[in-house]
Each structure stands twice: as C-alpha cells, then as structure tokens.
Amino acid sequence: MIAKISAMENLGGAIGYNFKKVEKGEASILLAAELYQSNDGNYTMEDVLADMQALIPKKCRTKKTVFHCSLNPHPDEKLSDETLMQIAKEYMEALGYGKQPYIVFKHNDIAREHIHIVSLRVDSEGKKINDKFEKRRSKQITDTLERKYNLIPSSKVSNKEEVETPKVDMGKGNIKEQVASIVRTVLKHYRFCSLGELNVVLSKYNLAVEEVKMEFRGKKYDGLVYVPTDEKGNKAGTPIHASDIGRGVGHTAVQNRMQKSKQNVKPLIPTIRNKVLQIMRTSPKTEEELRQRLEEQGLRAVIQKNESGRIYGITFIDDKEGVALNGSRLGKGYAANIFNGYFSNPTDNPFLDETLYGSLSARLEQSATVQPSQQNTEESDNLIDELFEDMADGLFLPTGNDDWKETAWQRKLRRQNKVNIKRRKR
Known part of the structure; x- marks a missing residue:
C-alpha cells in the first residue's frame, strides 16, 4: 500500500475535489470524524468546509493548514469498505x-x-500537528498495516508494473479519468526532450x-490537449484540455x-546508441527484424512513415529506464533518413563502414561500461555530432589512423577562430 501525502493551503479545493467525485458517482464517503452530520445521515461539502474552517484560528501562523493523503492498495487487492475504513482510522491514529x-x-x-483523506494540520489552538519525518513514519505505518491485514506489499510493485497502464478504451466510459491516469503515469516514469518523443510514448x-x-484578453497563452486515438493513431475522441485533468500535466x-x-x-545516450549500432551491424533485413532484435536488448523502436512509405521518424524507447x-x-x-536509406537498399549498410563507425564503436563500448561525468558525456555527444557534420559536408574524410575526437576538436577550434576574426574586422 502506497501513501501519498500533500500539504496544502486551499481547504475548499481539497474538499471540493473529492465531493465533486461523489456528485459524479465516482466516489463515496466512508467515514467522517468530528464533523457535523445532517439528520438524514449525509454530509455536504458546505457543512464539512464550515466545520473545518471554524477550527482554524484566524491568527494561525501555519500557511499550509490542509492535510490531504491518498492510500493506494495494490491494484489486485479487492478490499471491503469496512476494511478500508478501519485502515484509514488506524493510519490517521498512528500518524498523529x-x-x-x-x-x-x-x-x-x-x-x-x-x-483519499482530508484533515487539518493544526488543532483548534493553532498548534501544528507534528510532521517531522512524516513520510518516513507513514511508510512504517503502511508496512505495519500490510502485515496486519495480509496485503500485497508495496515493495512487490515494480516500475514495470507501474507503467503497464491499460490503453484508452472508448467503450469503458470515464474517458477523462482514463486519460488522466495514463498521462500522470507517463510523465512520472518517462524522460523525453520533445513533444514528438512524448507522443511516441503516449501512442502505446x-x-x-x-x-x-x-489568446485571452489580449494575452497569448500556450496550452496542451490530450487526444484519444485508435490503434492507427487516428483521432477517436474529443480532445481533453490539460487544465481539465489537473495540475502537473499542462x-x-x-x-x-x-x-x-x-x-x-545524457548518461544513457552512449549505452542506447551502442545497442542500436551493434544491432544494425547484424544487417537486419526488415524493420520488423530490427524491432525484434532491439527488444531482445530491452529497447523498443517506433518507426514513423508518411503515405509514400518513407521513414520520417524513428524513436528508441527503454521502458525499464523510462x-x-x-x-x-x-x-x-x-x-x-539514415534508416530510410538503409531499408531502401539493405545491401548498402553504412553501419558496417569501419572508417565511419569503427573508432566510434570502441569509444561507445567504453562509455557503456564506464559511467562518464555529465560534462564529459555532453562534450563527447557534441563532438560526435560535429564529426558527422564534417562527413556530411565533405570536410573530413576519415582514415583508419585518424583520431575522430581530435579531428572534431580541431574543427571546433577553427570555427572559434573564424568567429574571432570576424569580430576583429568589425
């Protein structure tokens, strides 16, 4: 069971979020402690909010007076309302x-x-509830509750299980909740440097x-919308604005x-690059063969084509590393374009060119076994890119005895000298 604790200022926002779920039939109230209950046994958002606000002194020094926590059993657990209610009681008692x-x-x-549990971090006198080592104590409490109620331990939930989120299913309803769950999971687990790379991950x-x-009232704003799609990537549902999902996804x-x-x-690039290089040197005949061999190395390759069949995008994904x-x-x-050229004519494999990739391979293998510092990794990446630029421009013709790094470094110095000369002339 995993507990996620938040300290907040907006009491109305925390209570309103949960009551809104109740109104939609997506949540129910299990327990209310020390709060007003109407004659018919129901609780309203207005009454709960008024009760809690009345207990916060006007001159309270604590800004984040709201305690908001979610307790998340393992997805395979099916617990009764009585058990969940008892777990909530014991958790709150043990946490103070x-x-x-x-x-x-x-x-x-x-x-x-x-x-979800909403409470106050201060008592009626304005004294703050002890929150020292709160997350550490919370973990100890949930571990104890797991043993007492024979629950599946949270330690058995691996990263792989966390990211194995089901696809958007238009037939199940609650599309917004499905989308919200996927987006939050992906943003939490994966690293990406562009919206294009994020889209490749989301396409799964x-x-x-x-x-x-x-543009609103003369001001320009940038936003995001998340769009449900079918298996072919075509639009299958109404776009959902990020603001309708909540914070952290905009x-x-x-x-x-x-x-x-x-x-x-940056530290992961040399390892992934080396895996791709070694697989391409086996000369896979088809795109499917490339995918299969990469999967054996823990990589997924997503290849994008236009209507004429030309490859215009290829993305490599390591789901374990995220x-x-x-x-x-x-x-x-x-x-x-390199992969498009290769699969157009598999007999001409540029990855087998020792003068082009030979010295790179040795250095990439070394980078994969020896963890470089961030600065050295960044420098090597830049030099490799510059080397390929030289080759593309015809400025550098590699030979077996050439040191690619030294050559790229010399070119970089020549570029800097040209810039300095131009500045002097001005």
Whole structure:
C-alpha cells in the first residue's frame, strides 16, 4: 500500500475535489470524524468546509493548514469498505491525526480503488500537528498495516508494473479519468526532450498530445490537449484540455520536464546508441527484424512513415529506464533518413563502414561500461555530432589512423577562430 501525502493551503479545493467525485458517482464517503452530520445521515461539502474552517484560528501562523493523503492498495487487492475504513482510522491514529477532524473518501473512478483523506494540520489552538519525518513514519505505518491485514506489499510493485497502464478504451466510459491516469503515469516514469518523443510514448496507450495557442484578453497563452486515438493513431475522441485533468500535466509542467530530461538522459545516450549500432551491424533485413532484435536488448523502436512509405521518424524507447530518444538525438548517423536509406537498399549498410563507425564503436563500448561525468558525456555527444557534420559536408574524410575526437576538436577550434576574426574586422 502506497501513501501519498500533500500539504496544502486551499481547504475548499481539497474538499471540493473529492465531493465533486461523489456528485459524479465516482466516489463515496466512508467515514467522517468530528464533523457535523445532517439528520438524514449525509454530509455536504458546505457543512464539512464550515466545520473545518471554524477550527482554524484566524491568527494561525501555519500557511499550509490542509492535510490531504491518498492510500493506494495494490491494484489486485479487492478490499471491503469496512476494511478500508478501519485502515484509514488506524493510519490517521498512528500518524498523529486521530483527534483531528477528517473525512475519508473511497474513489472508484479508475480500476484501482483507493481512498483519499482530508484533515487539518493544526488543532483548534493553532498548534501544528507534528510532521517531522512524516513520510518516513507513514511508510512504517503502511508496512505495519500490510502485515496486519495480509496485503500485497508495496515493495512487490515494480516500475514495470507501474507503467503497464491499460490503453484508452472508448467503450469503458470515464474517458477523462482514463486519460488522466495514463498521462500522470507517463510523465512520472518517462524522460523525453520533445513533444514528438512524448507522443511516441503516449501512442502505446492510444493517446496523443497537441500544443494549442490561445489568446485571452489580449494575452497569448500556450496550452496542451490530450487526444484519444485508435490503434492507427487516428483521432477517436474529443480532445481533453490539460487544465481539465489537473495540475502537473499542462504546458509549463511538460516544458519543465523536457528541460530536465535533456540533462538526465545524457548518461544513457552512449549505452542506447551502442545497442542500436551493434544491432544494425547484424544487417537486419526488415524493420520488423530490427524491432525484434532491439527488444531482445530491452529497447523498443517506433518507426514513423508518411503515405509514400518513407521513414520520417524513428524513436528508441527503454521502458525499464523510462527514456524515449529520437534517433537524431543519438547522433547524426542515427537519424531517420539514415534508416530510410538503409531499408531502401539493405545491401548498402553504412553501419558496417569501419572508417565511419569503427573508432566510434570502441569509444561507445567504453562509455557503456564506464559511467562518464555529465560534462564529459555532453562534450563527447557534441563532438560526435560535429564529426558527422564534417562527413556530411565533405570536410573530413576519415582514415583508419585518424583520431575522430581530435579531428572534431580541431574543427571546433577553427570555427572559434573564424568567429574571432570576424569580430576583429568589425
């Protein structure tokens, strides 16, 4: 069982989010402690909000007064409402919130049933509930509850199981919830440097993302919409705006994720590039054969073609590591047009050219076994790209005795000297 705790300022937002699920029939109230109950035994959002707000002193120094937690049993667990209610009670008591007002909601909007708990981080006197080592203590509590109720331990939930999310199924309904679950899982697990790479990952789940530009009251805004698709990638449902899903999946969040990924993926590039190089040197005759051999090495290759059958995109995905890399991100020699040329004429395999890839192979194998520093990895990537640019421009004709790195470095110095000369003339 996994617990996710959030400290928030907006009490109305936390309560409203859960009551909105109740109104839609996607959640139910399991338990309410120290809160007003109407004569008919029901709880309303207005009453719960008023009760909790009344217990927060006006001069309270704590800004994030709201405790919001979700308890997530293993997807294979099917627990009764009574068991979930008892688990919630014992969890709150052990964490130090036993005497606090709180309300427990059971969510059934996705296949994995789970509960949400909303409470206050301060008591009626404004004293903050002890939150030291809160997440560590929470993990100890959930481990104890797993043993007591004989639950599947959270330690048995591997990364692979977490990302094996079902595809969007238009026949099941709750499309927005399906999309939200997929998007959050993908953004949490995968690293990507462009929307194109993100789209390749999402395509596995019958989903796509599109960038939209809007103007409101004279100001321009960038946004994202997520579009359900069929198996062929065609639009199959109404686009869902990121703001309708919630925080963390919008334009700004995805852009931040891409920027961080550009640094995080650098140590992984040499290993993936070397795997692709070694497989291509076996001269696979078909695209399907390439895919199969890469899968044996833990990689997925997604090849994109236009209507005429020309390859215009190739992306390599390591699902275990959670990374998606466009071919050109591995280097100029791994771009889509290189693979298109090869599969148009498999007898002419550029990856077998020792003068082109020979010295690179040795260095890539070394990079795969010796973990480079981030700075050295970035430098090598840039030099490799520059080397391929030299070859494409006809400025560098490799020989068996040439040191590719030294040659690329000399070219870089020549470029800098040209820039300096131009500046002096000005």
